[in-house]
Amino acid sequence: MSDFLQFVQANGIIVPDTFVPGRWIRCKTVSHPRKRNGSIKLADDGLVGWCQDYAVHAEPIMWRSTDAEAMAAPIDRALIARRQAERRAALVEATQGARAYYERCTPLRDSHPYLIEKGLGVAGCVGLRVDHEGALVVPMLYNGKVLSLQRISADGTKKFHFGATTKCAYYAIERPRATLTVLAEGFATGLTVFNAVPNCRVMVAFNAGNLPVVAERMDRFAMGVVCADNDWETAARIGRNPGMDAARAAGGLLGVGVAAPDCKGTDWNDYAMEQMEVAMEGQEFSFSRKKTVLQVQADVFADIKLKVMREARLMRAK
Structure with missing residues (x-):
């Protein structure tokens, strides 16, 4: 051992x-x-x-x-077989429990403190729910069925449903007649890019390790891009950048580029929030006409769109 x-x-x-x-x-x-x-x-x-x-x-x-x-x-092969059967039964029970929990939750209305904190609205939040504790519940799907759940509290704490598998699971933020498919690691990242790039649909993989797994199983549409988390602090600490490594692996499977933010945070939502803060503070010292928050957000989203579209490529066929 x-x-x-x-x-x-x-x-x-x-x-x-x-x-x-x-x-x-x-x-x-x-x-x-x-x-x-x-x-x-x-x-x-x-x-x-x-x-x-x-x-x-x-x-x-x-x-x-x-x-x-x-x-x-x-x-002791009999003991091993018995334990394996017990674990399979536990996984099935956990998956069924996740589905039952999701059904008991209330559909998301108006907004949620987590979304407000991230500067996001409810556009693209189809299927999201709120549980009895007020946590945002994101369904983690495979072939359209719930495999597990991600619960996000108002302060941003994230938990997966205990015992249920997350491998292969995704959350799809769909848009009719989308011409670009974006693969992103986290939910807030995916929703930010969805709002910034009007012609895209987004697949959320929930963690870096799941990015290549979801990429391998994705339907191939015309154009694609992977929006990475830039774990630069982790890279400084351990010598490798998990978010970028996983994104590049997923991009290699799909044959598309990788768009990574350059900011104090790690993901595209961090980038958006930082850029908006800088722009709003800059207006305090400007004599030109002041912009509203929505106008500033539109400018930041346009910047994100440009950076994301630069890395978009025709996806490789399976």
Whole structure:
């Protein structure tokens, strides 16, 4: 087991004090030490293990034991089969629970504190709901069916539905007769780009590791672009930029360019909010006619559109 733990640590996962073989365990990561943004799993027989930092890895990374004594030990196949069946049943139960939870929620009306904080309206928020605690509920879909949910509180805290898978899940912000498909990491990023680029539809992948997974399964429309999160602070800390790496991998699968913001934050919503703040402050010292917030926002959105469209390409056929 010590070899497995060394493997996990080498891939940026902070090992928990205790964990049980045979099931996935959520862990903190070096890239996001305040969040349980990674998972590890050691097989029941102790011979194979996996780890995944969702901000870095599109798929779990496999480890295999080289311990000859462990490999020679007898394997209880009946126990392994029973545990696998239990885990499959738990996943089905969690997915059904997510769907039931979503049905109990109230359709989003008017707006939500999270959207207001991000400077966004409800355009494009089809299917969003609000739960009994006031959290915004975003359905995570696959083939049009709910796989899981992302709950976003008023202060921006995000949680996925416990036990339900997020792999392959997406949220589609559709627009009739769209000529450009945008793949984005986060919901606020996707909605910002949707508002800034009038001819686009947006696919939200929810985390960096899911970007290439969603890209591989996307329908191919005429034009496409990946709008990346620029995790420059993480890059300075660990030597790699998870958001950009995942976006480039997704862009390579689709054959399209990657549009990344250059700002103090990480994503295109951060860029929009920063640019609007600078523009509004600049008006205090100007003798020219003052612009309204909507006029300033229109200018910022036009800037985002230009930067995004520069990276748009014809998508590669499957």
